[in-house]
Amino acid sequence: MPYNKKNIATATGQKAYEILLKNGYSMKSAQSLIDRGRMINNDLVVKGKNQVLYGDVFLIVYECLPRGLKPVFEDEEFAVFDKPSGVLTHQNGRSCQYSLNDEIISLFGANAKVAHRLDKETSGLILVAKNKEAEVCFKKMFEEKLIKKEYLAFARGKTESKFEVSVNLAQNLGAKSLKNKMFTSKNGKESLTKFETIEYLDKFDISYLRCIPKTGRQHQIRAHLDYAGHAILGDTMYGVSDEVACDFLDEKISQESRVEICGSSRLLLHSNLLEFIYKGQIYSIKSCVDVKNEFLKCIDY
Numbered sequence: 001m002p003y004n005k006k007n008i009a010t011a012t013g014q015k016a017y018e019i020l021l022k023n024g025y026s027m028k029s030a031q032s033l034i035d036r037g038r039m040i041n042n043d044l045v046v047k048g049k050n051q052v053l054y055g056d057v058f059l060i061v062y063e064c065l066p067r068g069l070k071p072v073f074e075d076e077e078f079a080v081f082d083k084p085s086g087v088l089t090h091q092n093g094r095s096c097q098y099s100l101n102d103e104i105i106s107l108f109g110a111n112a113k114v115a116h117r118l119d120k121e122t123s124g125l126i127l128v129a130k131n132k133e134a135e136v137c138f139k140k141m142f143e144e145k146l147i148k149k150e151y152l153a154f155a156r157g158k159t160e161s162k163f164e165v166s167v168n169l170a171q172n173l174g175a176k177s178l179k180n181k182m183f184t185s186k187n188g189k190e191s192l193t194k195f196e197t198i199e200y201l202d203k204f205d206i207s208y209l210r211c212i213p214k215t216g217r218q219h220q221i222r223a224h225l226d227y228a229g230h231a232i233l234g235d236t237m238y239g240v241s242d243e244v245a246c247d248f249l250d251e252k253i254s255q256e257s258r259v260e261i262c263g264s265s266r267l268l269l270h271s272n273l274l275e276f277i278y279k280g281q282i283y284s285i286k287s288c289v290d291v292k293n294e295f296l297k298c299i300d301y
Contacts (some may be wrong), residue, residue, distance in 0.1 A: 004063045011053035066106040077134040085123040085266045124271030150273035151211040152291045155230040159207040165224035166192045182223040191217040193224045234264030264298045
């Protein structure tokens, strides 16, 4: 399991936060660990930072289990990984056995953080800051749209040579399921993606697309292509009914049925290019994956 119980102290009347500070944690980190129930005293979860503790004190800590994935680009302050499809960016609960975070922490330490995220099934480039200063800088650059992102996708049907989708997107926060799904809404946030058709694969009635998001909304490219009537192959949330999407989330649909319903064994979306200027230097980092052939392997016709 990626979570281990680590003995950090034998308390003799100290407050919980004092023990964590003595172990090198900041006050903010100490509060976060306690809020998430990660601190244990005499087999009971510590409830507050000022709780006075006696006896053995443990932390439930995340243990890295790297698999040897290396960055495709590395500089002194940041690195870029080519994330495989099916790998989470961060660990997601105690049932998660592996995430990109395992590689990041094992290579660069606990201060290294991703500057943005990719969905689990989206493959491709993801930027990692090696320190807090770089993390803050890169996140601000993403927010201010100073980093160009380019994705590649297989979409259903024949698309125009160039087109764009601009709609307001929002989540249905009151939904009992599919809470992460984005919907078009006049009260939503503005979003814009530009698309260019690289190739139309007549045999499969599929368009191979270059997708350039100009805003950074959740699931933006997926929602935009579905809105345009060209859902991404392998998408289990967009381009299918909400009932079917829920069945996928509940793991009620087999892999074979997924290929039949969605056209692919995985989401055929890949982060292919990152371009930006950092501390006066221009960077243009491109994925090394043969994306078209990788996508074709996932189609079963």
